[in-house]
Amino acid sequence: MKLIFTIILLIGLGRLQAQQSDFKHISFDKADRIALTHKDESLKNLPELTYKLTKGLATDVEKFRAIYKWVCISVSNDYNLWDLNESKRSRFKNKTEKLEQWNAKIKKKLYQNLLKRKQTICSGYAFLLKDLCELAGLRVEVIHGFGRTAYTNLNKNSKPNHSWNSVYLNEKWYLVDATWASGKQNPITFEFEFDYSDGYFLAHPQLFKTNHFPIDLKWQLIGNETFTFQSFLAAPLFYRDGFIFIEEPARLHKFHTNINISETGKFSYKFKIPIDSKSLVFQLDDGVQVTKIYPEIDIRNETTVLSYRFEHTGFYDVHLLYNDTYLATYTYKVVP
Known part of the structure; x- marks a missing residue:
């Protein structure tokens, strides 16, 4: 049995x-x-x-x-x-x-x-x-x-x-x-x-x-x-509100990434509900200054790809926000 x-x-x-x-x-x-x-x-x-x-x-x-x-x-x-x-x-x-x-x-x-x-x-x-x-x-x-x-x-x-x-x-x-x-x-x-x-x-x-x-x-x-x-x-950190809006990460990035200056970071998600893409922002925190960035957005086959080109060296906490609500966090080290 x-x-x-x-x-x-x-x-x-x-x-x-x-x-x-x-x-x-x-x-x-x-x-x-x-x-x-x-x-x-x-x-x-x-x-x-x-x-x-x-x-x-x-x-x-x-x-x-x-x-x-x-x-x-x-x-x-x-x-x-x-x-x-x-x-x-x-x-x-x-x-x-x-x-x-x-x-x-x-x-x-x-x-x-x-x-x-x-x-x-x-x-x-x-x-x-x-x-x-x-x-x-x-x-x-x-x-x-x-x-x-x-x-x-x-x-x-x-x-x-x-x-x-x-x-x-x-x-x-x-x-x-x-x-x-x-x-x-x-x-x-x-x-x-x-x-x-x-x-x-x-x-x-x-x-x-x-x-x-x-x-x-x-x-x-x-x-x-x-x-x-x-x-x-x-793995990256997904918060309580991230679970409300995100169905799944279409591609699972690591929590920390090293990237060269002028390279583009891309983040892919499938959302549970239709969202206002204008309300999706990245919040970059280098320990001194916090900056909100509106990423490039490409939506294909229910997958939303957010892209941002890192133009300055440094270590950044990169937070994904929707309507000022935290969904996920990553860290990036941008090198020359």
């Missing part, structure tokens, strides 16, 4: 790359309304909660959407607990017995925080989503690995620091991240604030791989393509 499941799983993983646009013919308005209606429900009775969230929804993707959206808008991210967990795991990384004791303790604390305060960290989001979905008859896997943001400092010796999910819909596996979709940290108070982002719902694997690297590589969902941990660390 296990062998049969493994074969089916591999067949599903080998299909065409799955993304939210596969369901563009389906409206999630009803599922979202249901999630919002039950936002204040407790977690004391998961079967009852699952029933309330999925009742009257016709398709599996709508049921998943309602559960996913509820988790994102109802459960807050406990940054203090995450910091504590990372500190303990780092402290005990070479002490197997103490690490096992801490893991047992943190699991209990995660459960208590979820039930009492509806607060958790990434693994809590992932397992809660899996539990609710399985009660609704949906197949969901918890994926452990590495999450990369502008504030993480990962290297080849880093330990896994993040968890997310994959859901099986219409004979395909899809990627989601309820933790990062739920909200963000206030830059002044450092407290969690609910701010749902739809970008991490059924995200395109080619974009998702830039800031999610699974321990089990099959969950990259990129077919036979090779994308190593080194490639992951070298």
Whole structure:
């Protein structure tokens, strides 16, 4: 039986790359309304909660959407607990017995925080989503690995620091991240604030791989393509809003590039929705001066190519903005 499941799983993983646009013919308005209606429900009775969230929804993707959206808008991210967990795991990384004791303790604390305060960290989001979905008859896997943001400092010796999910819909596996979709940290108070982002719902694997690297590589969902941990660390930074507007990078550049003066840098994307090309700008920061540049834009076959010719030597942070919202960041060293 296990062998049969493994074969089916591999067949599903080998299909065409799955993304939210596969369901563009389906409206999630009803599922979202249901999630919002039950936002204040407790977690004391998961079967009852699952029933309330999925009742009257016709398709599996709508049921998943309602559960996913509820988790994102109802459960807050406990940054203090995450910091504590990372500190303990780092402290005990070479002490197997103490690490096992801490893991047992943190699991209990995660459960208590979820039930009492509806607060958790990434693994809590992932397992809660899996539990609710399985009660609704949906197949969901918890994926452990590495999450990369502008504030993480990962290297080849880093330990896994993040968890997310994959859901099986219409004979395909899809990627989601309820933790990062739920909200963000206030830059002044450092407290969690609910701010749902739809970008991490059924995200395109080619974009998702830039800031999610699974321990089990099959969950990259990129077919036979090779994308190593080194490639992951070298990828550009895509922000929350980048996931909202960008379907996938048509060509994945590295985070850092050396280029000769007067050479042209080109950046290629497929956007999810029609965009106003006049609102796409590069912001160049050389550490002294910040300059906004309007790139040359060429749109062909749903691919948007942005080009900029570097006319001055130096080291630049190159930010891609849309309507003054940060989508991605690269660095360029321009040499004579």
